[in-house]
Amino acid sequence: MNYLQPASDKKALSPAWFAxxxxxxxxxxxxxxxxxxxxxxxxxxxxxxRQSAAELGLDPKAEADPIWLKRGYLTIIRRNWHIASYxxxxxxxGTDEKQLAFILxxxxxxxxxxxxxxxxxxxxxxxxLTAEEKLKTGEIKEAVARYGExxxxxxxxxxxxxxxxxxxxxxxxxVLAAKEGxxxxxxxYFAVFGDPLxxxxxxxxxxxxxxxxxxxxxxxVWLQGILYQLSDFAFDPELSSDREKRISNLKxxxxxxxxxxxxxxxxxxxxxxxxxxxxxxxxxxxxETEYDTFALCTSRPEVREYLxxxxxxxxxxxxGLAGFIAITMSENLTNCYSRVSPAHIKCERCxxxxxxxxxxxxxxxxxxxxxxxAPSAKAISWTWAWGADWxxxxxxxxxxxxxxxxxxxxxxxxxxxGVKGSVVDYTISQPGPGEKSKSIWKHAAARGFAxxxxxxxxxxxxxxxxxxxxxFDLIGAHIKNLKRHDISNLQLCWTLGGYPSLNMRxxxxxxxxxxxxxxxxxxxxxxxxxxxxxxxxxxxxxxxxADFPFDVGTAYTAPQNFGVMAPFYAQKTGYAATMMGFPYDxxxxxxxxxxxxxxxxxxxxxxxxMERAVCAFEKIEDEKNAxxxxxxxxxxxxxxHMRSVCNHTAYIRAREAKDAAxxxxxxxxxxxxxxxxxxxxxxxxxxxxxxxxxxFYTVADLVEKLLNLDFVxxxxxxxx
Numbered sequence: 001m002n003y004l005q006p007a008s009d010k011k012a013l014s015p016a017w018f019a020x021x022x023x024x025x026x027x028x029x030x031x032x033x034x035x036x037x038x039x040x041x042x043x044x045x046x047x048x049x050r051q052s053a054a055e056l057g058l059d060p061k062a063e064a065d066p067i068w069l070k071r072g073y074l075t076i077i078r079r080n081w082h083i084a085s086y087x088x089x090x091x092x093x094g095t096d097e098k099q100l101a102f103i104l105x106x107x108x109x110x111x112x113x114x115x116x117x118x119x120x121x122x123x124x125x126x127x128x129l130t131a132e133e134k135l136k137t138g139e140i141k142e143a144v145a146r147y148g149e150x151x152x153x154x155x156x157x158x159x160x161x162x163x164x165x166x167x168x169x170x171x172x173x174x175v176l177a178a179k180e181g182x183x184x185x186x187x188x189y190f191a192v193f194g195d196p197l198x199x200x201x202x203x204x205x206x207x208x209x210x211x212x213x214x215x216x217x218x219x220x221v222w223l224q225g226i227l228y229q230l231s232d233f234a235f236d237p238e239l240s241s242d243r244e245k246r247i248s249n250l251k252x253x254x255x256x257x258x259x260x261x262x263x264x265x266x267x268x269x270x271x272x273x274x275x276x277x278x279x280x281x282x283x284x285x286x287x288e289t290e291y292d293t294f295a296l297c298t299s300r301p302e303v304r305e306y307l308x309x310x311x312x313x314x315x316x317x318x319x320g321l322a323g324f325i326a327i328t329m330s331e332n333l334t335n336c337y338s339r340v341s342p343a344h345i346k347c348e349r350c351x352x353x354x355x356x357x358x359x360x361x362x363x364x365x366x367x368x369x370x371x372x373x374a375p376s377a378k379a380i381s382w383t384w385a386w387g388a389d390w391x392x393x394x395x396x397x398x399x400x401x402x403x404x405x406x407x408x409x410x411x412x413x414x415x416x417x418g419v420k421g422s423v424v425d426y427t428i429s430q431p432g433p434g435e436k437s438k439s440i441w442k443h444a445a446a447r448g449f450a451x452x453x454x455x456x457x458x459x460x461x462x463x464x465x466x467x468x469x470x471x472f473d474l475i476g477a478h479i480k481n482l483k484r485h486d487i488s489n490l491q492l493c494w495t496l497g498g499y500p501s502l503n504m505r506x507x508x509x510x511x512x513x514x515x516x517x518x519x520x521x522x523x524x525x526x527x528x529x530x531x532x533x534x535x536x537x538x539x540x541x542x543x544x545x546a547d548f549p550f551d552v553g554t555a556y557t558a559p560q561n562f563g564v565m566a567p568f569y570a571q572k573t574g575y576a577a578t579m580m581g582f583p584y585d586x587x588x589x590x591x592x593x594x595x596x597x598x599x600x601x602x603x604x605x606x607x608x609x610m611e612r613a614v615c616a617f618e619k620i621e622d623e624k625n626a627x628x629x630x631x632x633x634x635x636x637x638x639x640x641h642m643r644s645v646c647n648h649t650a651y652i653r654a655r656e657a658k659d660a661a662x663x664x665x666x667x668x669x670x671x672x673x674x675x676x677x678x679x680x681x682x683x684x685x686x687x688x689x690x691x692x693x694x695x696f697y698t699v700a701d702l703v704e705k706l707l708n709l710d711f712v713x714x715x716x717x718x719x720x
Contacts, residue, residue, distance in 0.1 A: 002097075003097045003098045003100070003101035003275075004086055004097050004100065004101050004104075004118075005117070005118070005291070005292050006118075007085070007086065007117075007118040007119070007120050007121070008117040008118060008119060008120055009120055010117065010119055010120060010575075011119065011120050012081075012082040012083065012119035012120060012121045013082045013119070013569075013573055013575065013584075014082070014083070015082075015083065015567070015704075015708070016570070016711065017140075017704075017707045017708045017710070017711035018140070018707075019129060019132075019133035019134070019136035019137045019140065020127070020129060020133055020137075021083060021124045022042050022052075022124050022125060022126045022127065023052065023056060023137070023140075024083045024124075025038065025041065025042060025080065025083055025084060025088070025124055026038060026042070026049065026052055026053050026056065026058070027056060027058070027700065027704060028079040028080060028083070028700070028701075028704070029076065029079070029080070029092055030053055030058050030062060030700065031062050031063075031064055031065065031155060031698075031700065032064055032065070032068040032072065032075070032076055032698070033064050033068065033069070033076060033092045033093075034063070034064045034094070035049055035050065035063070035064065037091055037092050037093075037094055038092065040091050041084065041088040041091040041092050042088075042124070042125055042126040043123070043125040043126060044125070044126035048126065049126070052126065055137050055138075055141060056137065056140055056141060056144065057140065057141040057142075057143075057144030057145055057148075058144075065157075065158075067157075067158050068157075069093060069094060070192075070199070070201075070202060071158060071190070071192060071202070071694065072157070072158075072694045072695060073093055073103065073694070074103070074107060074110060074692075074693060074694040075693075075694040075695045075696075075698070076089075076092060076093060077089060077093070077100075077103070077104075077110070077114075078113075078114070078581065078582075078693075079701070080092060081114055081118070081119065081582075082119055082121065083121065083124055084121060084124055085121050085122065085123050085124070086100070086118065087123065088121075088123060088124065102194065102195075103194055105293070105332075106194045106195070106226065106272075106332075107193055107194035107692070108193045108194070108495060108692040108693075109331065109332060111291060112291075112578070112579055112581075113578055113579055113580050113581035113693075114578065114581050114582075115575075115576070115578040115581060115582065116291060116578075140707060143706070143707060143710060144703065144707075147703060147706055150675065151675065151678050151679055151682065152682060153699060153700070153703060154682070154699070155698055155699045155700065156681075156682060156685040156699075157685055157689075157695055157698055157699075158685060159685035160190075160684075160685045160686045160689075161190060163208065164190075164206050164208045164209045165203075165206050165208070167208045176214060176260060176261040181488060181511065181512075182452075182488030182489040182490070182511075183219055183220045183263070183378070183452070183489050183490070184217055184218050184219055184220065184489075184490050184492055184507075184508075184511075185218070185219075185220035185221065185222050185265055185325075185490070185491045185492060186213055186218045186220070186221055186222075186492045186493055186498050186504070187221070187222055187223070187492075187493050187494065187495055187497070187498040187691070188204040188205055188209065188221065188223070188498050188691065189209070189467070189498040189499040189500070189691060190204075190689075190691055191204030191205075191223055191495075191498075191691055192204065192691075193224055193495055193691060193692045194224070195226075195229065195246075196223045196224060197223070197229075197230075197245075197246040197247075197249045197250050197253075198242060198245065198246055198249075200249050200252075203253075204223055204253075205221055205223075205253060205256070205257065207256060209500065210256065210257055210259075210260045210262055211260060212500035213260070213262060213500055213504075214260040214261065214262060215500075216500055216501075216504040216505050216508050217504070217505075217507070217508030217511065217512075218262065218492065218500075218504065219261055219262055219263065220262060220263045220264075220265055220322060221257060221262055221263075221264055221265070222264075222265040222266065222267050222325060222491075223264075223265075223266065223267065224266070224267050225266030225267060225268055225314070225324070226270075226272060227268070227270050227271065227272070227307070227310040227311070227314070228240055228272060228310075229242075229243055229246055230243055230246055230247060230250070230266075230310075230314050230318075231243065231309070231310035231311075231313040231314050231317075232309075232310070232313065233306075233310070234306070235278070235281075235282055235285070235306070236274075236278060236281075247314075247317050247318055250264070250318050250321070251317075251318055251319070251320075254318065254319075254320045254321060254322075255320070258320060263322025263323070263378075264320075264321060264322055265321075265322050265323050265324055265325055265378070265380070266314075266321065266323075266324045266325070267324070267325045267327070268324045268325065268326045268327075268366060269326075269327050269328075269331050269332050269334055270307060270326075270334055270362070270366065271295075271296040271298065271303060271306070271307060271334055271335075272296075272332065272334065273290070273293040273294055273295050273296070273332065273333040273334065274293060274294060274296060275292065275293055275294075276292060276293070276294065278294075279294055284300065284302075285297055285300055285302065285303060287299075287335075287336040287347045287349075287350065288333065288336040288337075288338075288339065288340050288345065288346060288347050288350075289333075290333045290339050290340075291333075293333060294333075295333050295334065295335060295336050295338070295347075296334075297335075297336055297347055297349055297350065298335045298336070298350075298358060298361065298362055298365075299336070299347070299349035299350050299353060299358070300349070304361070304365055307362070307365045307366060307369065308365050308368060308369040309369065310369065311324075311365070311366050311368075311369025311370050311373075312369040312370070312372050312373045313373075314369075314370075314373075315369070315370045315373035315374040315377055316373040316374075319374075321374065321377060322377065322378060323370070323377045323378030323379060323380060324366065324370060324377070324378075324379060324380065325380040325382055325405070325491065326362075326363055326366050326379070326380065326381055326382060327382050327384050327385075328359045328362050328363060328381075328382075328386075329355075329359065329384060329385035329386055330384060330385035331384075334362075335350075335358050335359065335362050336349075336350040336358065337350060337355040337358050337359065342354070342355055354390060354393070355386075355387060355390050355394075356390040356391075356393035356394035356397060357397065359386065359394050360394045360395075360397035360398050361397075363379075363381045363398055363399075363402065364397075364398060364399045366379065367379035367381075367399055367401065367402050368399065371401065378403055379401065379402045379403065380402070380403045380405050380452060380491075381398060381402045381403065381404055381405065382405045382406075382407075382454065383395075383404065383405065383406050383407075383437075383440055384406075384407050384410075384454070386440075388411070388436055388439075391436075391439075391440050391443075392439075392440070392443045395440065395443055395444050395447065395449070396447065398449070400448070402449060403449065403450045403451070403452050403489065404440065404441070404444035404449045404450070404451055404452070405451075405452035405453065405454055405489075405491060406433075406436070406437035406440050406441060406451075406452075406453060406454065407425070407426055407437065407454045408426070408432040408433040408434070408437055408453040408454060408455050408478070408482065408487075409423045409425075409426045409427050409430065409431075409432035409433060409434050409437070409455075409478075410423060410424065410425075410426075410432075410434045410436045410437050411423065411434035411435040411436025411437060411438075411439075412427070412430055412432050412433065412434030412435065413434075413435065414430050414550055414551075416430075416547065416548070416549050416550060416594075416602060417547075417549060417594065417598040417599075417601065417602045418598070419549070419593055419594050419595070419598055421550070421551050421593050422434070423550070423552070424552040425460075425461065425552045425555060425556075426454070426455070426456050426460050426461075426494075427456075427460055427462060427550050427555070428456060428457075428459070428460050428462060428469055428471060428474055428475065428478075428545065429462055429471075429474065429545045429546055429547075429548040429550050430546070430550050431474050431475075431477040431478035431481060432455070432478050432481065432482075433453065433478075433481055433482060433485065433487075437453070438485065441485060441487070450489065451486075451487055451489065452487070452489035452490065452491060453482050453487045453489070453490055453491070454490075454491040454494070455478065455479075455482070455490055455491070455492060455493075456492075456493055456494070456496070456497050457475055457478075457479075457492055457493065457497065457503050457504065457506075457507050458492075458493060458496075458497035458498070458499055458501055458503050458504070459496055459497045460496070460497070460555065461496070461555040461556055461561065461580065462545075462548055462550065462555050462560065463560055463561065463638055463641060463642075464496040464497075464561050464690045464693075465561050465637075465641065465687065465688050465689065465690060465696050466634045466637045466638055466641075466686070466687055467499035467501055467630070467634060467686045468497070468499055468501040468502065468503045468634060469503075469545065469634065469638060470502075470503075470538050470541055470631045470634050470635055471538065471541055471542040471545045472503075472506060472518040472521070472522065472535070472538050472542065473518050473538065473539055473542035473543075474542045474545060474546065475503060475506060475507070476506070476510060476516075476517065476518045476521075479507055479510045479511070480510065483510075483511070488511070490507075490511075492504065492507070495690070495691050495692035496690050496691065496692065498691065499686070501630075502525070502627055502630065502631065505521075505525075506518070506521050509521050509524070518535060518538070519531070519532070519535045522534045522535045522538070523535070525627060526625070526627070526628065530620065530625075530628075533616075533619075533620045534617075534620065534628065534631065536616065537613055537616035537617045537620065537635075538613070538631070540609065540612055540613035540616055541609070541610060541613035541617075541635055541638075543609060544605065544606050544607075544608070544609025544610045544612070544613055545606065545609075545610070545638075547602050547605040547606045547609060548602065548603075548606045548642075549591070549592075549594050549598070549599050549602040549603065549606075551592035551593045551594070552592075553589060553590075553592030553593070554590060554591065554592045554594070554599075556579040556580055557577035557578065557579065557583060557586065557589040557590055557592075558577075558583060558589075558590035558591075558645060559583035559590065559644060559645055559648050560641050560642060560644070560645050561580065561641070561690075561693075561696055562582070562583055562696050562697070563583065563641060563644035563645050563647075563648055564640060564641060564644045564673065564674055564677045564697065564702065564705065565696065565697035565701040565702055565704070565705050566582075566583050566584075566644075566648070566705075567705065567708045568648070568651050568666075568667055568670065568708060568709060568712045569584070569585045570655070570711075570712055570715050572585060572655075572656075573585050573586075576589060577589040577590065580693060583648075585648075585652050587648075587649060587652050587653075590645075590649075596653070599649070600646070600649050600650075600653070603642065603645050603646050603649060604646055606642050607639060607642035607643040607645070607646050610635065610638055610639035610642055611639045611643070613635055613639075614632070614635050614636050614639050617631065617632040617635050618632065633680065633683065633684050633687075636676075636680055637677065637680055637681075637684075637687045640673055640676055640677040640680065641677075643669075643673050644670060644673055644674075647666050647667075647669050647670040647673060648666075648670075650662065650665075650666040650669075651663055651666035651667060651670070651712075654666055663712070664712075664713050667709045667712045667713045668709075668713060670705075670709055671706060671709045671710075671713075674702055674705050674706055674709070675706070677702060678699060678702050678703070681699060681702070682699070
């Protein structure tokens, strides 16, 4: 059976700054993947592999940290997407095609992040170098040694986990999360997203994390639940293998979290689409299609019966489960309308029904199954991506007892740089709530439904690679606006933004303090005089971030999340930027609704403003004050990432204008920026990490970026 979609005819991008393609495989996997796996993928001996690593300036004696295959496999897949075949990637990961297909499909739609296709790569095997390649390899080794004199290459990835899994003191329940005043639900800062309950050693919520959440007012945590993994799946029982193990681990988590008055919620996006082969046995269930998978059509009674029975079984067996959060549109292909507009629906059964009918029906079935087993369970119906023209109709058809949750900022009208837009997805730079959410809340409240807001209070896809964005003014404005609309239930984050941070403490303070302000909170934390200075610096930072040219296209595709490691390309790639995967050099996608001049100007304002705020923070920085050190470190990292976007943009515009001097200058500016970030990263292993993408980059990636920039600068100098 073929689990993976065939590779595309589109040729992969080869990293020309290496002398040979196999060297990129060695570089990008050294220290992450066991050498025996790399050797097998490259069809060489481990001894020869280590010699080749040494020739690149890498430590030939290095061994891989096993944590990468468990917690960093998405980083490994992404780093090898353009330099290794499917077979080589599975060899590197020590897995098979079936598991790789599951990761690409179910790990927060990794396949879409990769672009929805696999570039064509022939097996990139080890070979002897030519004389010219040996000379170039020697130059790489010399460059690595030269950079090694400026900073330590040691990689500290995942060091931040130690304080949660091995706290200096055994966790003590210092405080219980409040049950009154609405729920506040967070997602683990470091949970494995795809199958979080299978491996108990990857516990997404160790006690120390739960304790810190409780102290910050968090009284709920969520994780992904896939019904066919947690309940019986009669259509294909093999997919339910190990479900008893998952249920057992879920029950243990429920019991541990309850000690802190924290409830456990499952994120449900059901029913999951199935591959074509599944429907050879069940052709009557086939619905809409996407990426070579097909929906289990919820207009079929067998599918509805499955959903109800699975939810009832789940909430019966996982006693104490606090509830679930249901997304019925957009994310993965689930019901036939989830990824298809009414104008393009092909399913004959669903074509005769409205999106509102199908979506409301799915929510009602999930809620009934849960409530028939656990009447007090919270059924949170998230209206994410519901059509504005039918959302009210869907709310009218929902059964009693459900909680209507809106992505707070959805429909917010923006005006940045004189360009008007509206928010799809979410933002910190533009405080919500948006018009669409306010309209749905008003409609739902009039019908007696409880309300909830999905917010981001630590970070967003505008900048997801730092633990939290220290923009207290912007976050405070959003929370105050929600309180004016009587919203007390909050889902605090999606997969990004779960760090137990000062921002979380700030939101807890605002929700409990009627007249609370950012200035008042910071003075409470740092004292009157220091708090006033911190507030003034964060105000500069907030004002800078408000200049960010927000659009969902910019947030998803522009290089602010990857930029400091993303290569500069000497020639136009012809690749389109992907959603949270590869920015490439697709500046038209980055700028989205903004004319290029305005986009570049706004990014300069954002980066420059953040850099000035960093200067203000540095004047008051006190390394002994941990809270202040965190704020300053996050601000510095944010400024580096925004500056990288400016450098990328300047380089591409110079390249297209055939301005070799301008291109060389942009590359040199980026070199200085990369070195700043490397030094920052070595002080804080959280920089560059996000739970559903793992590490956007490692220290080795940043050093490779320096090699890439050297290559680009040499080429630009030749052209001058």
